[in-house]
Amino acid sequence: MSLRTIAEQDLATILEDGVTGFGWPITLTAPDGTVGALTGFSDDIAQVIDPDTGQAVSGRLASAALRTAAITAALPGKGLPVGIADAASKPWLVAFDDINGNAYTFKVAQSNPDRALGLVTLLLELYTV
């Protein structure tokens, strides 16, 4: 088995261990409404934004990291999540709870797939369902 294949298997252990690791339940919804239950990393942290006026605005940075293989298994034939710019279409949605159990739903604004390792990082923005 190549080191690269081993690395992808390690990724499963690192990302999806929700018992002793940092794995966290994440729901991924495709534009056609198909829902997949996955485990991965989720982030929702404070960040300062400068809209170029010189005045800081408190903001949030939300992201999720998921295994490519897990996505294709949970949502077969849907492809990898991407940011949907077309207002006439439904976006890919990501939902997860914070550590205190508050639920949040996000739209996938940008996806950064790493096809070498089989990992996709999703940059998220707030979404009103």
Place this chain on the structure above:
Amino acid sequence: MTVLATLIDKQDNVEILRDQIAAILVAEVANQMALATGAAKDPADWKLRIFTERSNPWEQFIDPNEVGFDPSPLVNIWVDNMNYDPKASNVMERQKTEAVYNIDCYGFGRSANVLAGGHTPGDQEASFEVQRAVRLVRNILMAAENTYLQLRGLVWSRWPQSINIFQPQLGENTAQQIVGARLAFRVVFNEFSPQVVPETLELVAVDVIRTEDGEIVLEADYSYPLTP
């Protein structure tokens, strides 16, 4: 050596005008919302929140799930710079001043589901919101009724020098979409400085008489010798 006999206990006109711009905006935004209600339109589309000289980070947009969350655009008015024109001033009392006020607007957008199909993208929403805010601000301040910012005699003129709308920078993929815009608003006005307090030397009473041929004659009474 001190030469000023009086306490400088006043606001300069540059500060008064900053507050006047804010007061005009607050009053007119409330009026526009009332007019929108009367026209059976959503008054929230005319709502702005007005601030002056704020530099602490805005926290209003951090969590749209909070109770009482208000997505209305923010407007911050702050004094950027002042230049004084010596040719139109006098060295004793009055300085013709040209001040630039930065009127910064912040629009918030959040992607949302549309039940009929599709969704509203948050980035577009934030841009539309900030353009709505800067549109309202410019129209209010440049309305004919506000030619002198309701301070005629003090204000020479006002002019929107420029409007810049800032695109979010690459790499700032924040969960909420916020777009800023800056209206640089130039106001020309008089600034005054403390004057010598006059000292009465002698009171003189004068009668002014116009004679039949139109000649003006002054008649004054002096007590002589002058009392110290």
